[in-house]
Amino acid sequence: MTVGSVDVEAGKAGYDAAACRMERNGGGDASFSDDGEVGFMEEWCCACARVFLGPNPMLARYMYALIFLVTNLLAWTARDYGNFALAELQRLKICHGSRACYGAEGVLRISLGCFLFFFVMFMSTVNARKLHDRRNSWHSEWWPAKLVLWLGFTTVSFFAPSPLVQLYGKVAHFGAGAFLVIQLISVTRFIMWLNDCCRSEINQKKCRMQILVVSIGAYVCSILGIVLMYVWYAPSLTCKINILFITITLVLVMLMTLVSMGTKFKAGFLAPGLMGVYVVFLCWSAIRSEPHTEICNRKAEVATSADWLNIASFVIAVIVIVAATFSTGIDSKCLEFKKAESEEEDDDVPYGFGFFHFVFAMGAMYFAMIFVGWNEHQTMEKWTIDVGWASTWVRVANEWLAAIVYIWMMIAPVIWRSRQVGSSPT
Secondary structure, eight states, rough: OHHHHHHHHHHHHHHHHHHHHHTTTTTTTOOOOSSSSHHHHHHHHHHHHHHHHHHOOHHHHHHHHHHHHHHHHHHHHHHOHHHHHHHOGGGGGTTOOHHHHHHHHHHHHHHHHHHHHHHHHHHHHHHHOBTTTHHHHHHOHHHHHHHHHHHHHHHTTTTTOOOHHHHHHHHHHHHHHHHHHHHHHHHHHHHHHHHHHSSSSSHHHHSHHHHHHHHHHHHHHHHHHHHHHHHHOOOOOOOOOHHHHHHHHHHHHHHHHHHHHHHHTOEEEEEEHHHHHHHHHHHHHHTTTTTTTOTGGGGGGGGOOOOOOHHHHHHHHHHHHHHHHHHHTTTTTOOOOOOOOOOOTTBOOOSOOOHHHHHHHHHHHOOOOOOOOOTTOOOOOOOSSSSSSSHHHHHHHHHHHHHHHHHOOOOOOOOHHHHHHHHHHO
């Protein structure tokens, strides 16, 4: 659908370019010009003007991602370096001079401004279906007005009463949880789509060797990751909680493989292999989120100082947050469990604008939670992100839920098919 929309926009751009050239030639044939080189340059200038100045939802999504990235950096700055400025705000009396409280308040207030901005965008673009809809122009243009709106919400949030901000922090736990659920559903659906695409009759014959190599590589990475986690995070039998997390991850990988290879499913090894890498990564992230004082988390010792490795890890984590929000936001069909009966048309929007802004609004709550470790009352060290036992258990629950969602997506079509056969008239 995205590719088709790009083609439509390119066609419109080409049409406008031809119109531009016709006007220059005094209404003559757009196919010829007095100077071929000049005409070629003018054609591309007109096309570029149409792409960058007109309503372009494909370009607009990157602008929203840039706003989201800047907001993340502002939240980090407020947490690690904004204590003095935040202490000057008389409305933060509830903190009583606590450094951790000032940092958490700053993160929550910036997150609140970001949430309000994207929630307003969500309410104003929901159910936009066609490119000629006025809401497409609002979504894709009016950037000065939207920048003022974003800065206004961010500024106003610093004058909100502290109890209201604390209430937002409580609500943000649920919003961040909803974001994680939508994200894992999107990732799982993508893996399932990739598996179905590779297993089609045409691609299976052409890419049999590539599918085999990727499947073997995925299982090797999963097994290697599990072994390394046992070595790094479970060096002794006293590390019972880490042993439990890693062992359950191993069981989940085996269970997803067994379900995929069942006689009724026959999904192959590609999908469970990629899901295995995903759940191993989530388990690794969960253990890495344990407090740095935990004796079983030896690899976390390097994160106690702001060296170049720790800073690089933090920067990568922020980029991953923005990329995950961006990729989930444009997957507006991840929550559609039934295929639409009507076919897509050329003037349909390339992605759901309302869903896109809703995901970014939930993403604003999510980055607030990981910047404060899902606990606004704990102290976060500089250049750290998503650290604490609350973060650990959220990651673990997300891992287990991902495996459950994958298994359900495997068995649900078989269950529905059997019910339809059983209920059909004989």
